[in-house]
Amino acid sequence: MKHAVLDRSFPIDPAGLLPPVTSDNAPFWNGLARGRLMLQQCPSCRKLRYPVAPVCAVCGSTEIAWAEMSGRGKVFSWVRYHRSYLPEFADRLPYVVALVELDEGVRLFGCLVDREPDPFIDQPVKLVIERWPNGRCVASFTSAGVEQ
Amino acid sequence: MRAAAAITGAGSTGVGSHAERTSISLASEAVSLALADAGLSRREIDGLIVHIGAPRGADYDETAALLGLKVRFASQTWSHGRFGATVIQHAAMAVSCGLADRVLCLGAYKNSNLGLIGSRASWGFEESLRFGGGPHGETPHAGFNGPVASAAFAARRYFHKYGTSPDKLAAVPLAFRKHAMLNSEARIRKPLTRDDYLGAAFIVEPLRLLDCSVVVDGAVALIVTSAERAKDAPSRPVFLLGAQGVHAGPEEFIFGQPGLGVGQASVFDWESPGANQTVYRMAGLAPADVDVLQVYDAFSPLVLLSLERLGFCGAGEAVDFVQDGRIELGGEIPVNTSGGMLSEGHLNGWSQMMEIVRQLRHQAGARQVPDAKVAQWGTALGDSIIFGNSDV
Numbered sequence: 001m002k003h004a005v006l007d008r009s010f011p012i013d014p015a016g017l018l019p020p021v022t023s024d025n026a027p028f029w030n031g032l033a034r035g036r037l038m039l040q041q042c043p044s045c046r047k048l049r050y051p052v053a054p055v056c057a058v059c060g061s062t063e064i065a066w067a068e069m070s071g072r073g074k075v076f077s078w079v080r081y082h083r084s085y086l087p088e089f090a091d092r093l094p095y096v097v098a099l100v101e102l103d104e105g106v107r108l109f110g111c112l113v114d115r116e117p118d119p120f121i122d123q124p125v126k127l128v129i130e131r132w133p134n135g136r137c138v139a140s141f142t143s144a145g146v147e148q
Numbered sequence: 149m150r151a152a153a154a155i156t157g158a159g160s161t162g163v164g165s166h167a168e169r170t171s172i173s174l175a176s177e178a179v180s181l182a183l184a185d186a187g188l189s190r191r192e193i194d195g196l197i198v199h200i201g202a203p204r205g206a207d208y209d210e211t212a213a214l215l216g217l218k219v220r221f222a223s224q225t226w227s228h229g230r231f232g233a234t235v236i237q238h239a240a241m242a243v244s245c246g247l248a249d250r251v252l253c254l255g256a257y258k259n260s261n262l263g264l265i266g267s268r269a270s271w272g273f274e275e276s277l278r279f280g281g282g283p284h285g286e287t288p289h290a291g292f293n294g295p296v297a298s299a300a301f302a303a304r305r306y307f308h309k310y311g312t313s314p315d316k317l318a319a320v321p322l323a324f325r326k327h328a329m330l331n332s333e334a335r336i337r338k339p340l341t342r343d344d345y346l347g348a349a350f351i352v353e354p355l356r357l358l359d360c361s362v363v364v365d366g367a368v369a370l371i372v373t374s375a376e377r378a379k380d381a382p383s384r385p386v387f388l389l390g391a392q393g394v395h396a397g398p399e400e401f402i403f404g405q406p407g408l409g410v411g412q413a414s415v416f417d418w419e420s421p422g423a424n425q426t427v428y429r430m431a432g433l434a435p436a437d438v439d440v441l442q443v444y445d446a447f448s449p450l451v452l453l454s455l456e457r458l459g460f461c462g463a464g465e466a467v468d469f470v471q472d473g474r475i476e477l478g479g480e481i482p483v484n485t486s487g488g489m490l491s492e493g494h495l496n497g498w499s500q501m502m503e504i505v506r507q508l509r510h511q512a513g514a515r516q517v518p519d520a521k522v523a524q525w526g527t528a529l530g531d532s533i534i535f536g537n538s539d540v
Contacts, residue, residue, distance in 0.1 A: 019278065086293055107411065109285060111290050132289075
């Protein structure tokens with residue numbers, strides 16, 4: 001399932017906020033750049049593995065495979081920043097960060113890009129892929145266009 | 149480990165903003181005080197464990213060299229607050245196993261020159277770039293940095309799960325401020341009202357300014373030896389009666405609670421293990437036997453999580469438990485009697501360890517818990533130590 005990719009601008013270069021791309025996590029980042037949310041899935045027991053890990057915490061398998069997620073989920077918890085910790089985000093204050101539980105069960109921290117309404121726990125949301133100035137893409141979320 | 153080891157010397161610089169001093173100078177002051185308290189000379193110290201090294205404090209090698217310590221057992225933990233009690237546990241193990249006879253445990257570092265914790269300029273930013281989240285779940289590319297947000301995510305979920313009002317959290321900082329007002333060393337001693345708390349700005353909603361601890365500089369040194377040797381000590385020894393370590397793994401989130409589901413942890417109806425956990429079994433004690441409790445209160449919700457994890461109340465009950473003075477001096481279980489990190493100052497638990505020594509020696513002045521015999525340290529992450537002023 002291909003998701004929309006939106007360009008995002010920043011007051012200063014935000015490249016320093018991105019985790020390095022490694023041989024372990026490259027399929028995740030490459031997936032976002034192609035408009036898809038890919039997570040590791042254990043080929044043995046089907047358990048999703050997040051963060052990217054060399055071994056399945058359930059069955060112990062060291063085999064690695066990747067699977068595409070729907071991008072649908074709900075807000076598990078959320079916070080609203082009123083104070084600037086990162087100058088890259090200073091122009092967005094106050095802004096919301098959500099812990100989103102995907103329909104598939106994994107939880108991701110991501111920006112909730114909507115300025116309103118207030119989020120709430122169990123609010124249905126969907127993935128929005130944001131493309132940063134250096135071309136890297138990150139997973140954010142929105143409630144817009146999702147049946148509430 | 150029960151009563152195998154004891155603290156025989158304790159020294160503290162007090163907490164404050166020592167912008168003009170180096171961390172090694174703070175360390176030196178605390179170590180000299182601890183040595184004098186224990187009646188030991190420098191050359192009698194043969195073990196050293198440093199909690200927080202560079203860039204906040206001096207690393208173990210620098211500490212040993214600059215303080216003139218010649219040790220045969222040295223160790224150092226990660227530069228995060230969570231391993232303070234682990235340092236003391238390791239010291240007890242070292243003296244029990246014969247790796248050293250007298251181990252100096254040191255928490256000595258500065259925060260005042262590191263900028264806003266969680267900002268790009270502050271120590272440890274690189275750790276937040278771990279894939280899947282930093283040591284507190286930090287995800288900078290989502291605008292999530294700083295441990296306060298981690299506590300806020302957990303608090304929001306906690307209040308949702310148990311159906312309580314976040315405003316009731318006020319009882320925690322209010323209680324500890326009352327204690328700080330009885331402590332001349334506390335960083336903030338101004339009276340605090342519920343209106344002050346509710347009127348303070350949100351930092352990371354739902355947490356407000358007064359839910360956040362006060363950043364300080366300082367040093368505390370504790371000398372751990374065997375219980376046998378401790379009996380000859382000039383100052384009253386404080387015995388380690390029980391301990392349990394930091395819990396870790398996929399089911400643990402630094403500021404969460406089992407079953408709360410923050411990060412990737414499972415969601416389930418967790419029940420507090422009460423007295424059925426290692427620290428109590430080892431000590432042969434239960435929460436009801438504890439006279440003074442010190443918990444890791446970097447952010448006020450951690451106090452709720454700690455009280456439940458340590459079995460002072462059941463899951464979801466802490467927000468009511470902390471009301472009506474129950475955690476204040478004179479209450480059911482006095483908590484953070486020197487003001488805690490929220491008011492005395494955040495020295496990652498070291499000033500609270502000093503407070504435990506003072507309480508068990510009955511040297512805590514106006515904030516002394518009458519006839520305190522048993523004191524406990526604990527965190528939301530499950531680590532704990534129970535101390536007693538006798539070994540029985």
